[in-house]
Amino acid sequence: MTTPTADSADRPTMTPLTALTCPLDAQPLVRDGQSWCCADGHRFDIARQGHVNLLPVQRKRSLDPGDSKAMVSARQRLFALGGYQPLASALADCVLALMDQEAPLAVLDAGCGEGFYLRQLACAAGEQNLSLTAAGLDISKHAVLAAAKQSRDAAWLVGTNAALPLEDACVDIVICAFGFPVWQEFARVLKPGGHVVLLEAGADHLLALRRILYRELKPARGDAGLSAAEAAGFTISGEVGHLHAGLSLTSNEQIRDLLTMTPHLYRAERDGLARAEAMTALEVELHAELRVFSLEGVQDKS
Ligand SMILES: C[S@@+](CC[C@H](N)C(=O)[O-])C[C@H]1O[C@@H](n2cnc3c(N)ncnc32)[C@H](O)[C@@H]1O
Numbered sequence: 001m002t003t004p005t006a007d008s009a010d011r012p013t014m015t016p017l018t019a020l021t022c023p024l025d026a027q028p029l030v031r032d033g034q035s036w037c038c039a040d041g042h043r044f045d046i047a048r049q050g051h052v053n054l055l056p057v058q059r060k061r062s063l064d065p066g067d068s069k070a071m072v073s074a075r076q077r078l079f080a081l082g083g084y085q086p087l088a089s090a091l092a093d094c095v096l097a098l099m100d101q102e103a104p105l106a107v108l109d110a111g112c113g114e115g116f117y118l119r120q121l122a123c124a125a126g127e128q129n130l131s132l133t134a135a136g137l138d139i140s141k142h143a144v145l146a147a148a149k150q151s152r153d154a155a156w157l158v159g160t161n162a163a164l165p166l167e168d169a170c171v172d173i174v175i176c177a178f179g180f181p182v183w184q185e186f187a188r189v190l191k192p193g194g195h196v197v198l199l200e201a202g203a204d205h206l207l208a209l210r211r212i213l214y215r216e217l218k219p220a221r222g223d224a225g226l227s228a229a230e231a232a233g234f235t236i237s238g239e240v241g242h243l244h245a246g247l248s249l250t251s252n253e254q255i256r257d258l259l260t261m262t263p264h265l266y267r268a269e270r271d272g273l274a275r276a277e278a279m280t281a282l283e284v285e286l287h288a289e290l291r292v293f294s295l296e297g298v299q300d301k302s
Contacts, residue, residue: 192297
């Protein structure tokens, strides 16, 4: 890793992506003071913390979609333990390796949560004296608020992967980490030759916890999602990267946080949950699979 130079310290590593569109009529949004507006007069106010809500009510399947406030807080505390850092570093290295060194990279983190992976990417880019324009989008208003409170350098958007409030062909890379890929939408917002960097749970992810929670472990999901990617025009590039890291949980509260930030809290059998909730220490393995998908076409660097 290189040390940032005085020059790079002066220059922001990450600036907000501005190619936003109206979630109601897909027209371009233009900044007008503390709002984003489209030509038809739809207006979206920028919150005090800097994020903007571009999720219209008709796109909501519930009153409070996505991760709850409790899930977001639990994930933040768990990330602060450092165990997920190797995953974030590997994802950042993968994204930066796809970058043309001369042009700033436009990145969307689709399902960004509280912004952990995008912030790590900005740090890694800074260390290499590279710059990004970036948006982090999540359907959870709690996650986006938490992201905006930690960094003003990206466009933080409440929105849905199912109808991204972004112009066609405006990003080089879509990151989707432990999220919900919508391949047709990812293809629409990517420039020709752009990439999706997908981080997903591997077969051994949280195995020690799952062995406590479930009498029978489900087999790994297989390649079901990959055919959807191909149907949207993506090809898989290179090998699957298997990332392994360890997480040492040393209190009952930390184990509870891990349960809270995963779907296991709702899925697990009652006696399994009771066993996990009674524990005061647990070593768990993190296992993620990192894949790069590429769209056909030469990337326009102009
Ligand atoms: C497992 S969390 C991962 C968050 C983040 N990428 C991370 O790894 O820290 C999944 C995230 O996807 C969000 N989400 C769920 N459905 C979504 C959708 N349709 N569009 C965008 N985000 C969505 C949730 O609110 C949640 O923050």
